[in-house]
Amino acid sequence: MTSALTLPTSGSPLASSWPETPPGADPLPGQLDRWLASRGAELVAVRRHIHAHPELSNQEFETAALVARELAVAGLSPRFLPKGNGVICDIGEGDRVLALRADLDALPMMDTKDVPYRSTVDNVAHACGHDVHTTILLGVGLALAQLAERGELPGRVRLLFQPAEEQIPSGAPEVIAAGGLKDVGGIYALHCAPQLPTGLVGVRSGPFTAAADTVEVRLSGRGGHTARPHLTADLVHALGRVIVDVPSLLDRRVDPRAGVSMVWGKVHAGEAYNAIPAEGSLKGTVRVLNREAWREAPELIKKLVQDVISGTGANAEVIYTRGVPPVINDRMASAIIAGAAGAALGPDRVVEAEISMGGEDFAFYVEQVPGAMIRLGTGIPGADAPLDIHQSGFDVDERCIGYGVRVMVHTALAALSTPML
Numbered sequence: 001m002t003s004a005l006t007l008p009t010s011g012s013p014l015a016s017s018w019p020e021t022p023p024g025a026d027p028l029p030g031q032l033d034r035w036l037a038s039r040g041a042e043l044v045a046v047r048r049h050i051h052a053h054p055e056l057s058n059q060e061f062e063t064a065a066l067v068a069r070e071l072a073v074a075g076l077s078p079r080f081l082p083k084g085n086g087v088i089c090d091i092g093e094g095d096r097v098l099a100l101r102a103d104l105d106a107l108p109m110m111d112t113k114d115v116p117y118r119s120t121v122d123n124v125a126h127a128c129g130h131d132v133h134t135t136i137l138l139g140v141g142l143a144l145a146q147l148a149e150r151g152e153l154p155g156r157v158r159l160l161f162q163p164a165e166e167q168i169p170s171g172a173p174e175v176i177a178a179g180g181l182k183d184v185g186g187i188y189a190l191h192c193a194p195q196l197p198t199g200l201v202g203v204r205s206g207p208f209t210a211a212a213d214t215v216e217v218r219l220s221g222r223g224g225h226t227a228r229p230h231l232t233a234d235l236v237h238a239l240g241r242v243i244v245d246v247p248s249l250l251d252r253r254v255d256p257r258a259g260v261s262m263v264w265g266k267v268h269a270g271e272a273y274n275a276i277p278a279e280g281s282l283k284g285t286v287r288v289l290n291r292e293a294w295r296e297a298p299e300l301i302k303k304l305v306q307d308v309i310s311g312t313g314a315n316a317e318v319i320y321t322r323g324v325p326p327v328i329n330d331r332m333a334s335a336i337i338a339g340a341a342g343a344a345l346g347p348d349r350v351v352e353a354e355i356s357m358g359g360e361d362f363a364f365y366v367e368q369v370p371g372a373m374i375r376l377g378t379g380i381p382g383a384d385a386p387l388d389i390h391q392s393g394f395d396v397d398e399r400c401i402g403y404g405v406r407v408m409v410h411t412a413l414a415a416l417s418t419p420m421l
């Protein structure tokens with residue numbers, strides 16, 4: 001791997017030593033452990049460059065170009081998505097095809113860290129770890145290319161560098177439409193988890209993240225003076241009933257094991273304290289862990305809104321917008337990646353991941369082919385307070401890059417060697 005990027009200095013923040021093969025871990029084939037150790041500083045430099053030059057959803061042109069350049073230098077043949085802001089690249093040969101996915105985009109928020117690789121773009125930051133995901137998948141691709149050159153890769157691995165994970169509509173359907181899943185038998189991904197110490201991974205079969213949709217309710221009716229509410233459709237009162245009663249009724253109408261959560265985040269009605277408005281609105285999210293409950297949610301919520309406002313005199317328009325489905329990790333795929341992670345890091349480094357009510361568009365892939373996503377520990381030792389993703393000061397212990405590369409290389413080899421991907 002050759003790169004013109006500036007390498008980190010040993011005195012810069014988080015420039016910890018590249019992790020050696022962890023105790024109890026299985027070595028990678030073909031001297032890949034030595035290769036990864038020798039390229040570790042370059043991968044950290046790539047991550048820091050991407051972190052300092054973040055790009056918003058659907059604008060990931062420079063990040064995609066960087067990825068394509070590095071893959072091409074390794075003798076691979078990457079191709080851009082039609083818009084040029086994502087990359088697909090196959091490694092190896094054969095009918096068995098495995099896909100690995102990373103996301104490229106950053107968030108519209110400030111980077112408040114005091115580090116040399118702080119974002120240089122105002123109000124844009126990699127606060128979700130996509131820079132780490134991209135760097136790890138790039139490292140995996142370069143490592144697997146070494147095996148493919150020696151004829152030691154038992155099949156094909158397809159790298160999917162996806163745009164627009166943070167936006168609705170998201171970029172996963174675009175990748176699928178461009179042939180990202182053609183002939184693919186299984187797909188895997190990882191996500192930064194600052195709650196886990198670096199060196200651990202979290203694996204879970206079944207529900208992993210929730211479906212994430214938005215719902216907007218617009219009420220209208222006759223307004224008037226607050227002294228005479230009986231002559232109006234009291235929209236503020238009606239909105240209050242929707243805010244309180246609809247989530248409560250939803251909890252009683254859906255099996256609690258489905259994991260449904262409805263939370264309002266925005267409400268607006270009127271300007272004057274003594275005038276009942278003629279229009280009002282509220283907007284929130286609906287998150288669901290169960291696929292069937294998710295499919296039924298729109299019609300059920302629309303009915304509940306109508307039931308709640310009946311008798312108030314208000315009229316309601318309910319706008320339900322699909323976001324992403326739930327990520328349901330395949331049982332076999334989860335077992336494969338759990339075993340691979342144990343081989344890569346040692347069995348004691350694999351823990352059970354918690355279910356998240358956050359949304360993740362990796363769900364679009366696992367709706368079509370078996371797959372699994374895991375959580376990669378990125379916690380920084382000695383941090384004053386645990387960081388979370390989507391925070392302005394988010395950062396990682398960069399040793400996680402090496403651990404992530406090892407896990408995903410082991411996963412690719414294990415999956416390609418398993419009768420069912």
